[in-house]
Amino acid sequence: MVVSPNSQRAPRSAAIPSIRDVAAAAGVSYQTVSRVLNDSPRVRSETRTAVLGAIERLGFRPSRAARALSLGRARGITVVTSNTVLYGYAATLQGIEEAARAEGMAMGIRVVESAEPAEVKQTVDYVSDASAGGVVVIAFDPMGTAVLEALPEHVPAVAAAEPAAPDRGRVAIALDERRAAADATEHLLALGHRTVHHVATPSEGRSSGRQAGWRDALERAGVEVPEVLSCGWDIGSAYAAGQWLSTQARTTAILCGNDDIAQGVRRALYDAGKDVPGDVSIVGFDDIPGSAYWTPALTTVRMDFAGLGQACYRAAVAELTGQAQPVPVLVPPSLVLRESTAPPPSA
Amino acid sequence: MVVSPNSQRAPRSAAIPSIRDVAAAAGVSYQTVSRVLNDSPRVRSETRTAVLGAIERLGFRPSRAARALSLGRARGITVVTSNTVLYGYAATLQGIEEAARAEGMAMGIRVVESAEPAEVKQTVDYVSDASAGGVVVIAFDPMGTAVLEALPEHVPAVAAAEPAAPDRGRVAIALDERRAAADATEHLLALGHRTVHHVATPSEGRSSGRQAGWRDALERAGVEVPEVLSCGWDIGSAYAAGQWLSTQARTTAILCGNDDIAQGVRRALYDAGKDVPGDVSIVGFDDIPGSAYWTPALTTVRMDFAGLGQACYRAAVAELTGQAQPVPVLVPPSLVLRESTAPPPSA
DNA sequence: CGCCTGAGTGTGAACGGTCACATGGCCAAG
DNA sequence: CTTGGCCATGTGACCGTTCACACTCAGGCG
Numbered sequence: 001m002v003v004s005p006n007s008q009r010a011p012r013s014a015a016i017p018s019i020r021d022v023a024a025a026a027g028v029s030y031q032t033v034s035r036v037l038n039d040s041p042r043v044r045s046e047t048r049t050a051v052l053g054a055i056e057r058l059g060f061r062p063s064r065a066a067r068a069l070s071l072g073r074a075r076g077i078t079v080v081t082s083n084t085v086l087y088g089y090a091a092t093l094q095g096i097e098e099a100a101r102a103e104g105m106a107m108g109i110r111v112v113e114s115a116e117p118a119e120v121k122q123t124v125d126y127v128s129d130a131s132a133g134g135v136v137v138i139a140f141d142p143m144g145t146a147v148l149e150a151l152p153e154h155v156p157a158v159a160a161a162e163p164a165a166p167d168r169g170r171v172a173i174a175l176d177e178r179r180a181a182a183d184a185t186e187h188l189l190a191l192g193h194r195t196v197h198h199v200a201t202p203s204e205g206r207s208s209g210r211q212a213g214w215r216d217a218l219e220r221a222g223v224e225v226p227e228v229l230s231c232g233w234d235i236g237s238a239y240a241a242g243q244w245l246s247t248q249a250r251t252t253a254i255l256c257g258n259d260d261i262a263q264g265v266r267r268a269l270y271d272a273g274k275d276v277p278g279d280v281s282i283v284g285f286d287d288i289p290g291s292a293y294w295t296p297a298l299t300t301v302r303m304d305f306a307g308l309g310q311a312c313y314r315a316a317v318a319e320l321t322g323q324a325q326p327v328p329v330l331v332p333p334s335l336v337l338r339e340s341t342a343p344p345p346s347a
Numbered sequence: 348m349v350v351s352p353n354s355q356r357a358p359r360s361a362a363i364p365s366i367r368d369v370a371a372a373a374g375v376s377y378q379t380v381s382r383v384l385n386d387s388p389r390v391r392s393e394t395r396t397a398v399l400g401a402i403e404r405l406g407f408r409p410s411r412a413a414r415a416l417s418l419g420r421a422r423g424i425t426v427v428t429s430n431t432v433l434y435g436y437a438a439t440l441q442g443i444e445e446a447a448r449a450e451g452m453a454m455g456i457r458v459v460e461s462a463e464p465a466e467v468k469q470t471v472d473y474v475s476d477a478s479a480g481g482v483v484v485i486a487f488d489p490m491g492t493a494v495l496e497a498l499p500e501h502v503p504a505v506a507a508a509e510p511a512a513p514d515r516g517r518v519a520i521a522l523d524e525r526r527a528a529a530d531a532t533e534h535l536l537a538l539g540h541r542t543v544h545h546v547a548t549p550s551e552g553r554s555s556g557r558q559a560g561w562r563d564a565l566e567r568a569g570v571e572v573p574e575v576l577s578c579g580w581d582i583g584s585a586y587a588a589g590q591w592l593s594t595q596a597r598t599t600a601i602l603c604g605n606d607d608i609a610q611g612v613r614r615a616l617y618d619a620g621k622d623v624p625g626d627v628s629i630v631g632f633d634d635i636p637g638s639a640y641w642t643p644a645l646t647t648v649r650m651d652f653a654g655l656g657q658a659c660y661r662a663a664v665a666e667l668t669g670q671a672q673p674v675p676v677l678v679p680p681s682l683v684l685r686e687s688t689a690p691p692p693s694a
Numbered sequence: 695c696g697c698c699t700g701a702g703t704g705t706g707a708a709c710g711g712t713c714a715c716a717t718g719g720c721c722a723a724g
Numbered sequence: 725c726t727t728g729g730c731c732a733t734g735t736g737a738c739c740g741t742t743c744a745c746a747c748t749c750a751g752g753c754g
Contacts, residue, residue, distance in 0.1 A: 065478040066740035068412035131412040293614040413710035
């Protein structure tokens with residue numbers, strides 16, 4: 001009639017071993033095991049060996065959840081991004097992931113789809129939780145920026161991309177998009193084009209690096225700065241932008257906000273009977289894997305997203321552990337010349 | 348000289364509020380707060396209101412780490428995948444992420460780069476941890492399959508893709524790739540092609556759905572089954588496969604393992620002076636966003652990766668919470684006819 | 695010879711939740 | 725009027741780890 005007096009929550013037998021089981025097996029206290037796990041110098045090497053043996057024998061793995069609770073913050077990284085599929089975002093994500101995995105760190109992802117206060121707040125709450133660990137905010141766009149600004153100071157976070165307003169001493173790491181865009185624009189001008197049109201991604205503000213670099217180059221050359229065409233992330237809207245540009249007889253060179261946009265623009269020009277690069281030259285941005293195999297192969301700017309991700313990971317861990325900031329070394333963007341650019345028809 | 352007797356770890360003042368702070372503010376016990384958080388019916392609505400008010404006032408958010416520790420498993424999802432960038436993987440990942448976020452669930456990612464025992468073990472250890480929560484293994488390839496097989500029974504996990512050997516009652520959800528490949532192959536045969544060549548992704552085994560469907564269709568039509576060309580994930584190797592195929596005069600139709608491969612093959616044919624679809628027809632697989640804008644626009648098979656991800660998420664949560672399995676409804680793959688297929692030149 | 699120091703180890707408490715069980719009040723049935 | 729049971733709530737223990745501090749035992753020095 002009486003219930004078993006020892007009815008624990010889990011069957012104590014086949015349970016996952018804890019630090020105390022290891023301690024018992026090694027004949028030491030749980031604290032000593034903890035010290036071994038954290039490489040404390042205060043352990044006799046003999047004792048250490050015994051503990052490590054017990055760990056091996058029992059197949060013990062420290063609980064990330066318990067650590068996070070005790071430490072106040074998880075030893076891991078959460079990435080906040082507005083997108084996981086677009087190349088720039090995905091490649092940065094991959095860079096972070098590889099760096100994290102190499103060090104045995106956990107990684108989580110949280111997407112912010114809009115910059116609306118409610119969603120930004122949810123995201124901030126999410127990463128404010130102890131189990132989020134260090135935070136990397138991919139702030140290529142308004143969504144990321146909004147999160148960055150709303151983040152409480154006590155959350156260890158870094159930004160990928162330059163902050164619009166230098167943000168309360170938050171570490172920010174960025175690729176030199178301004179220089180990259182200027183290089184691409186100058187390449188087109190050097191080929192003899194009168195000016196260069198620009199089709200921008202939704203992530204670009206007027207002060208964004210890509211747009212600023214393009215404008216810089218045009219102004220330095222003293223040529224007309226055409227109005228920027230904005231389009232969405234979907235290639236369909238890039239196609240529409242391309243259609244419009246193909247009606248403008250004076251358009252001979254286009255700098256596209258990314259390679260996907262270049263693809264849509266190129267097809268629109270094709271459908272309008274314009275040859276690339278014979279009639280119009282096109283430059284993309286990002287160097288996505290397929291762009292070398294298009295017809296024509298795309299001239300574009302290669303960006304070191306993987307390096308950016310890696311640098312962000314390191315900075316986030318430094319922020320999390322309170323250690324000194326190593327200076328990140330990023331590969332500068334480079335213009336990759338292929339088949340989609342040539343002198344304008346008249347030249 | 349004496350150290351402050353109450354020097355806690357964190358400054359107790361500005362600390363993040365806990366369930367006990369809320370309890371004090373609402374004038375109830377911490378257990379009652381816990382009950383409110385878990386929608387227990389055993390709380391007077393009046394009391395509930397008071398607690399919710401206190402939660403609001405203090406800006407309290409339950410700690411995921413503490414929950415995971417107490418419950419034994421985190422309320423969240425970890426996705427195991429061999430890749431995060433390739434379209435099929437990334438799109439599935441996105442489907443999972445959206446479903447998880449909609450329910451306020453945490454999401455983590457763990458990549459397995461190889462099927463080597465050491466790496467598989469590390470991955471298994473990683474997701475065995477309580478804080479991993481439910482697990483979705485994207486088992487499109489040998490890496491995923493290896494992890495799935497090595498996963499201890501007590502880890503709540505489901506697979507995306509059919510298990511090679513039905514795996515100890517693990518839930519597995521798959522897209523009907525076999526049917527999809529058969530449809531694509533039949534489309535080419537119906538156009539008059541003698542047979543259809545196949546360039547396979549690294550993920551395909553002989554028994555994979557794509558390869559089996561292709562073979563099915565050829566055998567049903569009673570035509571020759573050419574040797575499968577295997578290539579890597581990089582488009583360069585697809586280009587090489589395309590070069591080889593362009594030397595075979597009898598090749599008039601190619602089913603590519605995915606759209607990226609189709610891109611490489613198409614460029615190789617172009618460089619060899621072969622017209623698509625005039626000389627050779629090409630069908631891709633996946634319907635990546637750009638494929639509608641290529642020249643020629645790619646005929647391909649659209650796959651509902653987002654739906655797959657969503658279904659996997661639901662199944663993983665069901666596994667995690669021990670609830671009944673809802674039957675997942677997946678959109679069947681569909682052949683999207685565009686410009687890259689036509690009757691063979693002789694016909 | 696006693697005291698101090700420090701290396702090596704152990705004990706208690708805390709992190710923020712949840713579960714099991716105890717308790718008190720109220721109403722209906724005996 | 726008692727008793728039994730249910731509803732609403734409270735108390736203690738526990739999840740697995742780390743931190744703060746206490747303790748023991750040697751060795752060096754005054």
